[in-house]
Amino acid sequence: MKATINDVAKRAGVSIKTVSRVINNETSVRQLTRDKVQLAVDELSYQPNLSARNLAGAKSYxxxxxxxxxxxxxxxxxxxxxxxxxxxxxxxxxxxxxxxxxxxxxxxxxxxxxxxxxxxxxxxxxxxxxxxxxxxxxxxxxxxxxxxxxxxxxxxxxxxxxxxDRDAAQTMTQHLIDLGHKDIAFLAGDAEHMSTIERYKGYRRALKASNIEFNKSLVIEGDYSFDSGVNGAKNLMSEQTTNTRPTAIFSCNDEIAAGALFAARLMNISIPEQLSIVGFENSPFSRQTWPKLTTADQxxxxxxxxxxxxxxxxxxxxxxxxxxxxxxxxxxxxxxxxxxx
Amino acid sequence: MKATINDVAKRAGVSIKTVSRVINNETSVRQLTRDKVQLAVDELSYQPNLSARNLAGAKSYxxxxxxxxxxxxxxxxxxxxxxxxxxxxxxxxxxxxxxxxxxxxxxxxxxxxxxxxxxxxxxxxxxxxxxxxxxxxxxxxxxxxxxxxxxxxxxxxxxxxxxxDRDAAQTMTQHLIDLGHKDIAFLAGDAEHMSTIERYKGYRRALKASNIEFNKSLVIEGDYSFDSGVNGAKNLMSEQTTNTRPTAIFSCNDEIAAGALFAARLMNISIPEQLSIVGFENSPFSRQTWPKLTTADQxxxxxxxxxxxxxxxxxxxxxxxxxxxxxxxxxxxxxxxxxxx
DNA sequence: TTAATAATTGACAGCGCTGTCATTTTTTTA
DNA sequence: TAAAAAAATGACAGCGCTGTCAATTATTAA
Incomplete structure (x- = not known):
């Protein structure tokens, strides 16, 4: 059956306490003793009993x-x-x-x-x-x-x-800029989430680095949901909008991006020909949308x-x-x- | 601090063992005693220590x-x-x-x-x-x-x-039949999975119940993946196919269905006008496809x-x-x- | 070389609980 | 009513380990 610390002690010819010292990596055990004990531990493939440890010790595991x-x-x-x-x-x-x-x-x-x-x-x-x-x-x-x-x-x-996320978002935005985009919208996740804030900072930094003027009307507040993406994209791309219509959308996560894709479909905007959309997170379904999403993986x-x-x-x-x-x-x-x- | 069985015993004026009996729902404790103990347990909001239990008893928790x-x-x-x-x-x-x-x-x-x-x-x-x-x-x-x-x-x-799954698959297939579909394809998941087998049985049973002749060429083997859905649907719907082209596809899960949706898009088949597709599982992304998937939830x-x-x-x-x-x-x-x- | 110091090691109690078995109390039977 | 049987309760050991502290051994200093 399962070996106890006692078995190990006997086999190694030392006291229980010494075995305990070895398995807990405590100092003040001679190397020779340590080796002996370790050998016995290995031979018996001993594993300390967690319940006993938790019960006996002040420590918790x-x-x-x-x-x-x-x-x-x-x-x-x-x-x-x-x-x-x-x-x-x-x-x-x-x-x-x-x-x-x-x-x-x-x-x-x-x-x-x-x-x-x-x-x-x-x-x-x-x-x-x-x-x-x-x-x-x-x-x-x-x-x-x-x-x-x-x-x-x-x-x-x-x-x-x-x-x-900031650097990643910057790289992502840069990718869009490298493709020639200048009017890049930002579909935010929950405003209080640091990930949203960081991704936003990265986005801004990329624009600045390329001397692209920041356009506040291209930033849409929202949350990390599909619907938020749908609404955001509708907002941005509808006929009645008075804003510049973006040629690319940075979405704070894949769900938002999927929502944006959905909205684009609704409005007969073809992706990526008429509009580029990126996600963030690399969730499995970012490979299962049409078209498959450009995204960031961690x-x-x-x-x-x-x-x-x-x-x-x-x-x-x-x-x-x-x-x-x-x-x-x-x-x-x-x-x-x-x-x- | 945290109450122990001892505290409870003292408070209830019984032995530790009796408390143990009560918390383990053992028989042979008088109702009166049981109540006393339970009261003490509640008052101290006592919770047995799992480590001690695991260690002491033959039982495991x-x-x-x-x-x-x-x-x-x-x-x-x-x-x-x-x-x-x-x-x-x-x-x-x-x-x-x-x-x-x-x-x-x-x-x-x-x-x-x-x-x-x-x-x-x-x-x-x-x-x-x-x-x-x-x-x-x-x-x-x-x-x-x-x-x-x-x-x-x-x-x-x-x-x-x-x-x-069998009954659910039957209901699902029936839904398709009720919509007037007769040529209903089946995109299978992994053949050895019982879910695939059961869903297949339900599919067959629904066809039979409505006296629709079973067409073997509409059943495509595959696995529970997006790609499997893409390939399966291509297979079914391509121009060169010699089969009857189905007007509806039963997919063994949502991923397969999403794949089928993807393929349809590739082939310019509009969903649901030219082809109905259903999934199974109600995964979150079944709400995030275009169009949103009809599916089965458990x-x-x-x-x-x-x-x-x-x-x-x-x-x-x-x-x-x-x-x-x-x-x-x-x-x-x-x-x-x-x-x- | 021996005393003093430091480094190792071990003996033993006890963590909070349950199992065993003895003791006490209650109930049943004659 | 007392004796026997059954039910309820408790005393105590011990699960496998760690913490404390005492005992032993090795090392250093004098």
């Missing part, structure tokens, strides 16, 4: 992934990355979906953390962007790592893994694994763990963009 | 959700349903993604179950449809509940929650919660738990179907 994100693909990817880090370090993962809009989220999550003796938390947008929420968690006896949009962490509350799996590792090293109080990784999403050019007519 | 399904929305829904049942019954959920195509899945999962002292497993397609895989798990000391396509469980290996959340409850009652060896719930997906009519021209 559980981390939780708290999420509220409408995008299932994102969550699944994150989850997989986190799980993989957990497996590597002998941690356990608790999954906790919640509703960011609920005014009691904070209380609810705090309770859950207290109840479950959790060592650390991973937060993704939009939860990671809610300062009060984050603060109430940081004040507990848990480590927190946030995944966020931006170049620099917004505060010192916790280490963060940053996704540089390695969510990797990001999540890094975040989890960062969290675990925080928990173990290892060296200098406030490393803030930065990822820049990569542009994927497909069929929804073309040279300006 | 962990169940695992093993999945391998490309559809993230499906997994997230399932997960949420399971989580909700777990919370209600004080169980813990382990998440374990795996790769059904890997020849060592079975070994890998078996190991994981042994390692983690898991009381039960929830399996969804395609894992739930792999007899050898299921068998190797059932032989361990764990309860298993499967979620499957069909009317009746394929075997006695474990209790199952059945999703009646209450995954509820299915998952039921499956988890069934599993937990199995674990507790309660009464007669081999209840096999049956769900019939519901047709959602949108814009991709129209009366036959």
């Amino acid at each position: 559980s981390i939780a992934y708290i999420y509220d994100n409408p995008n299932a693909y994102y969550i699944i990817d994150m989850q997989k990355g986190i799980l993989s880090a957990c497996k590597q370090h002998g941690f356990e993962l608790l999954i906790h979906p919640c509703d960011a809009k609920d005014k009691d989220v904070s209380k609810e999550v705090v309770n859950m953390v207290k109840q479950a003796r959790i060592a650390g938390l991973i937060l993704t947008p939009p939860l990671s962007e809610m300062p009060d929420f984050v603060k109430s968690l940081v004040e507990l006896d848990v480590k927190v790592v946030r995944i966020l949009s931006g170049n620099v962490a917004p505060d010192e509350l916790s280490p963060c893994v940053m996704v540089n 390695p969510n799996n990797q990001i999540a694994e890094d975040a989890a590792k960062l969290l675990i090293s925080q928990i173990r109080k290892q060296k200098n763990p406030i490393t803030i990784s930065q990822y820049v999403p990569k542009i994927i050019v497909r069929d929804s963009t073309a040279r300006c007519f | 962990s169940i695992a959700y093993i999945y391998d399904n490309p559809n993230a929305y499906y997994i997230i829904d399932m997960q949420k349903g399971i989580l909700s049942a777990c919370k209600q019954h004080g169980f813990e959920l382990l998440i374990h993604p795996c790769d059904a195509k890997d020849k060592d899945v079975s070994k890998e999962v078996v190991n994981m179950v042994k390692q983690a002292r898991i009381a039960g497993l929830i399996l969804t397609p395609p894992l739930s449809e792999m007899p050898d895989f299921v068998k190797s798990l059932v032989e361990l000391d764990v309860k298993v509940v499967r979620i499957l396509s069909g009317n009746v469980a394929p075997d006695e290996l474990s209790p199952c929650v059945m999703v009646n 209450p995954n959340n509820q299915i998952a919660e039921d499956a988890a409850k069934l599993l937990i009652s199995q674990i507790r060896k309660q009464k007669n738990p081999i209840t096999i719930s049956q769900y019939v997906p519901k047709i959602i009519v949108r814009d991709s179907t129209a009366r036959c021209f």
